[in-house]
Amino acid sequence: MTPAARLSAAIGILDRILAGAPAEQALTNWGRASRYAGSGDRAAVRDLVFDALRCRRSFARLGGAETGRGLILGGLRAAGADVGALFCGEGHAPAPPAGPELAPQPPSALESLDCPDWLAPRLQGSLGADFAAVMQALRHRAPxxxxxxxxxxxxxxxxxxxxxxxxxxxxxxxxxxxxxxxxxxxxxxxxxxxxxxxxxxxDAASQAVVQALPLVAGARVLDYCAGGGGKTLAMAGGAGLTLFAHDADPRRMRDLPARAERAGVRVRLLSTADTRREAPFDLVLADAPCSGSGSWRRAPEGKWSLTPARLAALVATQAAILDETAALVRLGGHLGYATCSVLDEENDDQIHALLARRPGWERVSRLRLTPLDGGDGFFLSLLRRIG
CATH class of the missing domain: 3.30.70.1170 (Sun protein; domain 3)
Known part of the structure; x- marks a missing residue:
């Protein structure tokens, strides 16, 4: 594929995503229907699509429209590329710019940071002086x-x-x-x-969260929101633990047994009822569902699909998970609450609320990372049961 043909492919994929299709599904469907595209073509188109999603607001402003075509055109202008040579209409190239595309407006301050308007006050309050730098970091590909x-x-x-x-x-x-x-x-x-x-x-920040946990040889440890099991396996690699994994949707853990076998470790999968029967545990890690605001470099769709109602629902789910997991920890044991969010309402505010509800707990430590530290944004609060 020529560079211009790759742009046309990315435009079509982005239009499907903007219409509601998940990004990975749109890319997969295009790849299956485009057998002529080699591995280099698929990688290049994927990069174009995700770069556009990370910078959706600013590229749309620079391209004259929030469409697949507008995003790709805006991305070229942001990069200082020769638009005329690529949007030329020849062969499989996109048609030349016309109408509003010829006179794009400069992005506003929040548009240049690719920050949703409604989230800006919350992010500013949570990140303080780092707000602009973190939002800029989230506009770029993650290591x-x-x-x-x-x-x-x-x-x-x-x-x-x-x-x-x-x-x-x-x-x-x-x-x-x-x-x-x-x-x-x-x-x-x-x-x-x-x-x-x-x-x-x-991710390195995810590894830092595991490194901050009190993983003592022989301890009974439950990864309560295990998902694919990345943190489960990271814990298993560091100490002789009796390790358990649970997820509200067991299908997310379907690959965990094979991954554990490849890593040479043992993990027992538990249902929700099993977690109560196996309790108490020495350590429970609750890597709770969250906005994913710390990992928008990797999953930029989440930045644009998050709504106030969705965030409120996540906060309610997080509080429920904290109460559920606190009940599974032995006296003197630990609860680690983690998110890949940079929003206080999902992080410190949740811990303050839990301690107010449950006086038999104390906070032992706190880890707060943003993309400025190199990895994703992550939060960990380690609590100990004292009563």
């Missing part, structure tokens, strides 16, 4: 991180194994197990280091 499985290899050995397959990685300061991939990221899934369980894909 690729790996977690070294210390049960299989040392950090140095993992770096060496990756390098042998053309994947260049370096340690990252957020966590002792974190590697940032600087070259060859698209080779990871096909590498022996990945297949043999030496490394897993996991």
């Amino acid at each position: 690729v991180f790996l977690r070294v499985n210390l049960a299989r290899a040392s950090v140095a050995a993992a770096i060496e194994a990756l390098a042998a397959e053309g994947i260049v990685a370096r340690p990252h300061p957020l966590a002792a197990t974190a590697l940032e991939v600087t070259e060859g990221a698209r080779k990871i899934h096909g590498s022996a280091a990945y297949r043999d369980g030496l490394v897993e894909l996991q």
Whole structure:
């Protein structure tokens, strides 16, 4: 595909996304219908689509419309590209700009940060002086991180194994197990280091959350909102734990047994009823459903689909999960509450409310990370049951 043809493909995909289709589904459907597109074409189109979604407001303003065409045109202008050479109408290229596209308006302050208007006061209140810098960081692609499985290899050995397959990685300061991939990221899934369980894909901030937990050998640990099990496996790699995983939707954990086998660890999957029968636990981690505002670089759709009603529903769910998991912790045990959000109402406000509801708890520590620290935005509050 020519560069201009890739733009046309991205425009069509973005139009489907703007009409309500999930981004991954739209990309997959295009790929299946476009057998002529090679792996390089698919990767380039994917990058165009996600860059446009991260910068949806500013690109729409620069392109003259919030359409697939407007977003791609605005993205080219933001990059200083030669629009005339690519929007030329020849072959599979998009037609030349016309009408409002010829006289785009400069983005406003919030548009230039790609920040939804209704969320701006909440984000400003939560991030303070870092607001603009964090929002700028969320407009750009996230780094690729790996977690070294210390049960299989040392950090140095993992770096060496990756390098042998053309994947260049370096340690990252957020966590002792974190590697940032600087070259060859698209080779990871096909590498022996990945297949043999030496490394897993996991954000460095997510690894930092696990590193901050009191993982003592022999402890009974429950990952209550396990999802695909990234944090479950990260915990398993660091200590001799009796490890359990639960999720409100068990289907999210369907790949966890195979991943655990590849990593050489044991994890027992529990239903909600099982968690109550197996209680009490020494440590429960509740990585609660949230706005995902700390990870909008990776999932930019979430920035635009979040509404006040949806956020209120998430806050209510988080409070319920805190009450549910607090009841599963033994006296003297710990509860770790985590989100990949940068909003206070999902983070500190939830902890203050829990402590007001349950006086038999104390706060032990707090970890707050934003994309300015290198990884995703993450929050962890560690609580201890004292009564």
